[in-house]
Amino acid sequence: MLQVAFIQENKEDIIARLAKRNIDATEMINEAIAFDEDRKAIQTKLDSTKAESNTLSKEIGHLYKSGEAQKANILKEKTTQLKEVTKTLEQELNNKIKALADVLYKIPNVPNPIVPAGNTDEDNEETLRVGDIPKLHANALPHWELAKKYNIIDFELGNKITGAGFPVYIGKGARLQRALITYFLDKNTEAGYTEYQVPHLVNEASGFGTGQLPDKEGQMYHVAEDNLYLIPTAEVPATNMFRDTLLNESDLPIQITGYTPCFRREAGSYGAHVRGLNRLHQFDKVEILRVEHPEHSYKALDSMVKHVQEILEDLKLPYRILRLCGGDLGFTSALTYDFEVFSTAQDRWLEVSSVSNFETFQANRLKLRFKNSEGKNELCHTLNGSSLALPRILAGILENYQTEDGIKIPEVLIPYTGFDMIS
Known part of the structure; x- marks a missing residue:
């Protein structure tokens, strides 16, 4: 399986070399890059949501200790919403990782430059x-x-x-x-x-x-x-x-x-x-x-x-x-x-x-x-x-x-x- 970083850095060369296999890999290569960019974007959102949730959880703890239960409960509702968002993002991330893997599994290895072109x-x-x-x-x-x-x-x-x-x-x-x-x-x-x-x-x-x-x-x-x-x-x-x-x-x-x-x-x-x-x-x-x-x-x-x-x-x-x-x-x-x-x-x-x-x-x-x-x-x-x-x-x-x-x-x-x- 090709590495995504290798694909991103060598896109045109990979497409050209896979053409020796009589394969037009352009669509698969573009899909892999797009899925990986989507994966990164979802991962960034997920990390940000988890970080926000963690920050609020700490703040809720301090508010309860300070006797400000009403404020704490308001923030608690927000953390509940963030947990739902986190759950949705995790599912989206898993789906995107699977979609990326499915594409990568279809892409054959890149022929060495000395491999001759040919069909049979x-x-x-x-x-x-x-x-x-x-x-x-x-x-x-x-x-x-x-x-x-x-x-x-x-x-x-x-x-x-x-x-x-x-x-x-x-x-x-x-x-x-x-x-x-x-x-x-x-x-x-x-x-x-x-x-x-x-x-x-x-x-x-x-x-x-x-x-x-x-x-x-x-x-x-x-x-x-x-x-x-x-x-x-x-x-x-x-x-x-x-x-x-x-x-x-x-x-x-x-x-x-x-x-x-x-x-x-x-x-x-x-x-x-x-x-x-x-x-x-x-x-x-x-x-x-x-x-x-x-x-x-x-x-x-x-x-x-x-x-x-x-x-x-x-x-x-x-x-x-x-x-x-x-x-x-x-x-x-x-x-x-x-x-x-x-x-x-x-x-x-x-x-x-x-x-x-x-x-x-x-x-x-x-x-x-x-x-x-x-x-x-x-x-x-x-x-x-x-x-x-x-x-x-x-x-x-x-x-x-x-x-x-x-x-x-x-x-x-x-x-x-x-x-x-x-x-």
């Missing part, structure tokens, strides 16, 4: 491409066919148990999945991230804190009876550990990693491009998250990008990095780099990671601050990234490592799987 993923900017595309044998198959051939993932069984998008992993498929999770966590902890196990459901305040709520796209699963939400990513519970927190500058940076299943409704996702593991309602993901000093957050973002690169290079998968354009940028992000692995059997790129800097956008919602060297409270910057999301990584491994004799296991994973081939 076709306008994303490729910044790096690494690795050679493997040459597969003539009878190469997409991963959903390989999963069936070697009985390692059963999509139909998941459909029977729950519905489409909930696969069942079997035998070596399950062990490969577990190996990837453990390997990712080991890489992250070796890089200085502390591992956490976090809840898989969150409350409404947590959803608002990281920007998943209000849920504009209906992507979160909601447990209505308890008003809890299944997490779409470990980012939500992990970041909310710091909601309403005041850190010391010496506490920064904070580096966290964690594995969770993730749940996304993926409403409106149909067609061949979402077959198999390409898009799921439940999937596994290992996340990295950082809470940073504002001066260091973009250096931290570069470090996170490099870290994900190293993992993909260890797996020897061909990948590319994209700087997302304004039209493809997530609601809460100021700058995002997507990693995509090339699926040779499908002849297409598959997104496997997003690494983002949210600057103060989440921290403002979370009230996540630190005390700086001058003793003043300052908003932190938050960042997170997939390290990595498993479904498409697994798809990439199955498809790119397939041979006529079976599927080879990437060398780096063999100590974790205990086998070097699925056949």
Whole structure:
């Protein structure tokens, strides 16, 4: 959530930068400024009314002590009127604060100046491409066919148990999945991230804190009876550990990693491009998250990008990095780099990671601050990234490592799987 003071000081720049998202934010920005000015005016009236009431109350006390009860009673009627005015003003103030918050919740984060303009993923900017595309044998198959051939993932069984998008992993498929999770966590902890196990459901305040709520796209699963939400990513519970927190500058940076299943409704996702593991309602993901000093957050973002690169290079998968354009940028992000692995059997790129800097956008919602060297409270910057999301990584491994004799296991994973081939 943008700070009102920031909006007031940078109105034209914010409107111009939000235009990169293909949004005309003029009306929302003007509304936010107007609501805040109204809020300040009501607050001033309220403070003045309370001050007058307090002054009269003291005077009434003196009059009673002086035996001037009649004068005191006249003033008492005035204080009664002031209390009614106070009550009305407090209600007006609360309404205005809510109206301001409602507008602010609708305004997305301001893109970093280096975010390219664009409407769709076709306008994303490729910044790096690494690795050679493997040459597969003539009878190469997409991963959903390989999963069936070697009985390692059963999509139909998941459909029977729950519905489409909930696969069942079997035998070596399950062990490969577990190996990837453990390997990712080991890489992250070796890089200085502390591992956490976090809840898989969150409350409404947590959803608002990281920007998943209000849920504009209906992507979160909601447990209505308890008003809890299944997490779409470990980012939500992990970041909310710091909601309403005041850190010391010496506490920064904070580096966290964690594995969770993730749940996304993926409403409106149909067609061949979402077959198999390409898009799921439940999937596994290992996340990295950082809470940073504002001066260091973009250096931290570069470090996170490099870290994900190293993992993909260890797996020897061909990948590319994209700087997302304004039209493809997530609601809460100021700058995002997507990693995509090339699926040779499908002849297409598959997104496997997003690494983002949210600057103060989440921290403002979370009230996540630190005390700086001058003793003043300052908003932190938050960042997170997939390290990595498993479904498409697994798809990439199955498809790119397939041979006529079976599927080879990437060398780096063999100590974790205990086998070097699925056949």
